[in-house]
Amino acid sequence: MSTETNTKAPEGTARVLLVDDESHFRAAMKKQLEVRGYSVMDVGTGEEAIKIVRHKKPEVIVLDQKMPGMDGIQTLREIKAIRPEVQIIMLTGHGTTDKARLTGKYDVFKYMAKPCPIEELIDNIEAARQERTYAMARHEIPDMKRSSIKEWLIGVHGLRPGIMIANVLLFLLIALTPPPKSMVDLMAVQKGGVTSQRIMGYSDFRKMKDGESIGSYYLDKSKILEHRGGDAEVTVDEAAYVAARKAKIMLGILVLSAVFWASGALPVGITAFLACVMLYLFNVLTPNDIARAHAKDAVIFVMGVLGLAAAIAKTGLDRRIGLLLLSTSKSLPWFLFIFAPLLAVSASFLSEHALVAFVVPVLMLGYLGVVRAAGIRQDKSLAVMLILVCCFAANVGGPGSPAAGGRNAVMIGILNDYGIQISFGTWVKYGLPFVPVCALCIAGYFFLVFRNKLKVKNLDLISEIRKETKKIGKMTKQEYITAVILVILIAMLITLGEDFGMGGPFLFALVILAVFGILQWKDINSIHWDVVALYASASALGYCVALTGGSLWIAEKFVNTLPAYFQSGPGLAISSSIFTGVLTNFMSDGATVASIGPITVPMAMISGTSPVMVGLATAFASSFAHMMIIGTPNNAIAYAMARDPETGEQLVTLGDFMKHGFVVLLICWAVLFFWTILGYWQWMGIDKAV
Numbered sequence: 001m002s003t004e005t006n007t008k009a010p011e012g013t014a015r016v017l018l019v020d021d022e023s024h025f026r027a028a029m030k031k032q033l034e035v036r037g038y039s040v041m042d043v044g045t046g047e048e049a050i051k052i053v054r055h056k057k058p059e060v061i062v063l064d065q066k067m068p069g070m071d072g073i074q075t076l077r078e079i080k081a082i083r084p085e086v087q088i089i090m091l092t093g094h095g096t097t098d099k100a101r102l103t104g105k106y107d108v109f110k111y112m113a114k115p116c117p118i119e120e121l122i123d124n125i126e127a128a129r130q131e132r133t134y135a136m137a138r139h140e141i142p143d144m145k146r147s148s149i150k151e152w153l154i155g156v157h158g159l160r161p162g163i164m165i166a167n168v169l170l171f172l173l174i175a176l177t178p179p180p181k182s183m184v185d186l187m188a189v190q191k192g193g194v195t196s197q198r199i200m201g202y203s204d205f206r207k208m209k210d211g212e213s214i215g216s217y218y219l220d221k222s223k224i225l226e227h228r229g230g231d232a233e234v235t236v237d238e239a240a241y242v243a244a245r246k247a248k249i250m251l252g253i254l255v256l257s258a259v260f261w262a263s264g265a266l267p268v269g270i271t272a273f274l275a276c277v278m279l280y281l282f283n284v285l286t287p288n289d290i291a292r293a294h295a296k297d298a299v300i301f302v303m304g305v306l307g308l309a310a311a312i313a314k315t316g317l318d319r320r321i322g323l324l325l326l327s328t329s330k331s332l333p334w335f336l337f338i339f340a341p342l343l344a345v346s347a348s349f350l351s352e353h354a355l356v357a358f359v360v361p362v363l364m365l366g367y368l369g370v371v372r373a374a375g376i377r378q379d380k381s382l383a384v385m386l387i388l389v390c391c392f393a394a395n396v397g398g399p400g401s402p403a404a405g406g407r408n409a410v411m412i413g414i415l416n417d418y419g420i421q422i423s424f425g426t427w428v429k430y431g432l433p434f435v436p437v438c439a440l441c442i443a444g445y446f447f448l449v450f451r452n453k454l455k456v457k458n459l460d461l462i463s464e465i466r467k468e469t470k471k472i473g474k475m476t477k478q479e480y481i482t483a484v485i486l487v488i489l490i491a492m493l494i495t496l497g498e499d500f501g502m503g504g505p506f507l508f509a510l511v512i513l514a515v516f517g518i519l520q521w522k523d524i525n526s527i528h529w530d531v532v533a534l535y536a537s538a539s540a541l542g543y544c545v546a547l548t549g550g551s552l553w554i555a556e557k558f559v560n561t562l563p564a565y566f567q568s569g570p571g572l573a574i575s576s577s578i579f580t581g582v583l584t585n586f587m588s589d590g591a592t593v594a595s596i597g598p599i600t601v602p603m604a605m606i607s608g609t610s611p612v613m614v615g616l617a618t619a620f621a622s623s624f625a626h627m628m629i630i631g632t633p634n635n636a637i638a639y640a641m642a643r644d645p646e647t648g649e650q651l652v653t654l655g656d657f658m659k660h661g662f663v664v665l666l667i668c669w670a671v672l673f674f675w676t677i678l679g680y681w682q683w684m685g686i687d688k689a690v
């Protein structure tokens with residue numbers, strides 16, 4: 001027989017479920033917990049517990065291990081399958097080490113002997129509540145507050161109903177209202193006509209026949225009218241209107257996706273799926289063409305980068321690289337002016353996310369060591385400087401090569417859509433000189449700001465690094481093999497990029513790592529597939545916006561509103577980078593490039609500017625996400641790890657990112673404008689690159 005209490009729990013108290021076949025024990029325990037303000041439910045069997053878990057969502061379960069029928073272990077397994085975030089405290093009158101070890105396999109929070117002291121149980125319940133918060137984050141389960149309509153509308157990251165409702169209404173406003181006359185007129189312009197120059201920026205302009213308009217070309221390419229049957233001819237004006245409607249719908253889908261990605265109203269991967277579903281729903285292309293639009297080399301490349309990062313982390317080579325990069329840090333100037341550019345250049349060829357992930361913990365160990373050596377408890381200024389220099393240096397490594405991130409692959413794909421091929425080596429030629437110069441400028445800023453604020457005067461990180469080197473010992477055989485494969489991969493990307501693309505060499509590297517037993521399929525299966533889905537969706541959206549002519553229409557409107565200098569040439573590259581640099585702080589870099597690239601590249605073609613210059617300026621500025629931790633995983637990783645190793649106190653705050661990130665953003669723009677766009681790019685003749 002079970003009883004259930006419906007007493008409303010005070011705000012902030014836990015919902016606790018007691019599962020025990022001894023009714024007297026349950027009644028006594030329930031009374032003691034309720035007196036202390038807990039909302040308590042109690043049942044006598046595992047079957048009843050599962051029903052409560054499904055419908056009442058308890059936060060913590062106090063579970064007896066030995067019960068008739070379904071015992072505690074079976075109940076535990078069933079509960080975890082339903083609610084993996086719920087925390088379970090296992091009680092038993094037969095507490096042995098073996099049984100504790102057995103329950104540990106099934107993710108038990110705490111193992112307690114029965115009967116247990118009530119105060120000890122309460123301490124464990126409170127600790128379990130905190131662990132549940134972490135578990136919900138690990139399992140990506142939104143922790144929604146429903147105490148008011150306002151809280152429900154605001155929601156939490158991954159589920160924000162208010163933004164979802166407003167965004168859908170915005171989409172309907174964009175997509176379902178008639179297209180403007182200027183858009184319809186643009187779709188009716190014919191190749192080879194008097195006004196043919198208006199559509200030279202169209203992605204498939206080279207493939208169009210003389211006398212063909214964007215509208216008629218799109219209808220033929222998409223085959224969206226075939227379901228009507230018959231051989232009725234479609235006039236130029238009719239084709240233009242249909243294409244304009246599709247272009248407007250695509251702009252609506254692009255805005256919808258961008259807002260969801262920027263706000264976190266839905267998880268990244270789910271938004272990617274939503275964008276794909278809408279392409280099918282609104283019949284933008286045939287089903288096979290929609291699938292092809294998602295399956296680009298950029299997507300394979302992103303998957304390969306994530307897989308390689310998993311292999312590097314698995315072997316321990318990531319820690320080795322981090323120690324190597326920090327080994328010269330024997331003073332403040334050495335750390336800033338040697339480490340920062342080295343890390344930035346490394347981030348041009350390796351996963352910047354992986355670099356930050358394994359360098360920041362080493363930095364925190366070094367921080368703790370030098371603080372202890374100085375005889376002080378804490379130096380927040382030192383922590384802020386160490387972490388932000390690492391984070392921002394890794395960010396500005398993005399322009400160095402296509403391997404620096406999926407955003408670069410997205411831009412290469414966009415340029416490909418316009419018939420422009422850019423090789424790995426060409427990108428490095430135009431991008432790598434930016435990286436160390438920008439990193440040195442950032443280092444100079446932190447040197448000027450922090451040199452008199454640090455409590456630690458002798459910043460000798462190298463002694464701590466040597467201690468870490470002794471701990472990990474000599475390089476293993478797997479590390480050597482992974483390092484050799486990494487070097488071969490970079491050589492293949494540089495020499496064979498035009499023939500094999502970027503995805504091919506990375507897949508080759510993954511296969512070789514698997515042959516040597518370094519990488520298993522479970523390692524590949526554990527990568528962040530939501531990021532792969534993001535880039536697949538971004539590629540498809542960019543392609544469809546360009547194909548329908550929507551990006552060309554926006555480009556034409558935007559160019560006409562710019563001052564004369566910023567409508568062409570280096571000025572257009574500068575204006576594109578400003579727009580991208582602002583936006584990338586509020587949404588992912590890949591989504592930013594996917595949203596802006598299909599606009600800026602046609603803008604360049606319309607104005608007679610090198611699309612390579614404008615495209616690269618756009619991609620480079622997408623690495624300037626320094627102000628907001630949502631702008632790039634680097635910031636989020638650094639922020640999460642920037643805690644005092646002893647107290648757990650947050651040493652680097654969101655305000656630190658905002659304050660110093662804003663200045664670093666201005667520095668990055670200045671270096672991009674004067675050193676790159678108006679500097680060595682002009683000397684290299686980028687305006688002639690096609």
